[in-house]
Amino acid sequence: MANTKSKRSITSYSARRMGLAVVATALGYFACSLSLAEVTKKTDPDTAHRLAAYNGRVTADLALSIFQTKPDGSVDSPAAHLARLALRQDATAISALTVLGTQAQMRGNLVEARRIFRYSESLSRRNIQTQVWAIEEAVKDGDEKGALRHYDVALRVSRDASNLLFPVLTRALSDPSIQTNLIPILAKKPAWGPTFLGYALGRADPKNTLALFIKLRQAKVAIQPDASASLINRLLLYNEPTLAWNYYTSLNMAARVDRSRDPTFRASPASTSQFDWVANNDDSAAVTIHRSGPNGVVDFSMLPERDGVLLSQVQVLPPGEYLLSGIGNAGDLPSTSLPYWKLTCRDGRELGRVSLAPSQQLKNFNGRFVVPEACPVQTLSFIARPVEGATGLSGQISRAVLTPDRQVPEI
DSSP states (O other), X not given: OHHHHHHHHHHHHHHHHHHHHHHHHHHHHHHHHHHHHHHXXXXXXXXXXHHXXXXXXXXXXXXXXXXXXXXXXXTTSHHXXXXXXXXXXXXXXXXXXXHHHHHHHHHTOXXXXXXXXHHHHHHOSOOHHHHHHHHHHHHHTTOHHHHHHHHHHHXXXXXXXXXXXXXXXXXXXXXXXXXXXXXXXXXXOOTTHHHHHHHHHHHSOHHHHHHHHHHHHHTTOOOOHHHHHHHHHHHHHTTOHHHHHHHHHHHOTTOOTTSOSOTTSOOOOSSOOTTSOEEOOOSSEEEEEEXXXXXXXXXEEEOTTOOEEEEXXXXXXXXXXXXXXXXXXXXXXXXXXXXXXXXXXXXXXEEEEEEOOSBSSOEEEEXXXXXXXXXXXXXXXXXXXXXXXXXXXXEEEEEEEEEETXXXXXO
């Protein structure tokens, strides 16, 4: 048993180490590209060197340009000769150290590469290649905190570094220890933090993102409302309704599983998830939710001969009987043209419809639905039917609430 646990521990550690090491190796080439991009901002490093051959930094820039054009790890390459000359001219020419350090790495001379990059780091932490080497060193030593600290520095000094680092950090979120070590860094509110969270939201396993968000909140790090809403929606997309609901209720303590939310449209959340009222606007429909006195109201309109969902809210109702009640109007239309409420299971099964009454004034509506077993997630939708005529459909909803049947709806 002990041997098995030991093997599992070694395997787990190796997996984490390999994941980070792949980044460092890839960044060895990526960093050179970044450095070249900086060099090419100058008009012509070759001409600059002819004009100021005595300037160590100019010589180093030319060495880096040549090396990037034709990567060669040989100590006798033109880039290596120029890099050594640059350092004799200016011992702080970091571009020259980048060339020599990367060449040593290409030759497999890790002792020499380590010496060069440690010297480079002592001169400046803003060199991306130096941070790449520091990442690799930390990974070799099993120092996740150190590796992530250098990730932080790399992302602070280069916007382009996110192109390679974000995908790896996103994959690494599956490791709880990496998440734990990442929290203190994100708690310092680095400029790249919100961008990374947005990137991870769209690409990571939402369960991993959820674990990260929970740890961030425990560390008193504020999560933007739109980020939380996106996470809830992604959990629903990945068929994790229980996790989505639990996270939603941690943000909305008054929410109850057996009824819809915000019956009088007064919430006005900073960002809506599918558990909130979602107004569906497109080329043919216009839906707005706005305050009208102490409560809110939904104004809706639909172009002639068009139909579609105007308003929706996802539910996680337990099996049972439910009452939908509310107040609204859509004009004096025939019953075949009036908009209606519909409750459907996630698999598309329709559980019933409740139409508005024909009226120019706000008028009560109500109806009942039965939620069966094996229907854990439902969607309550307000749907427009096609209407003939030049004006199309328009109206208001001032209240809509779904509650367990035989109870007085709460407002």
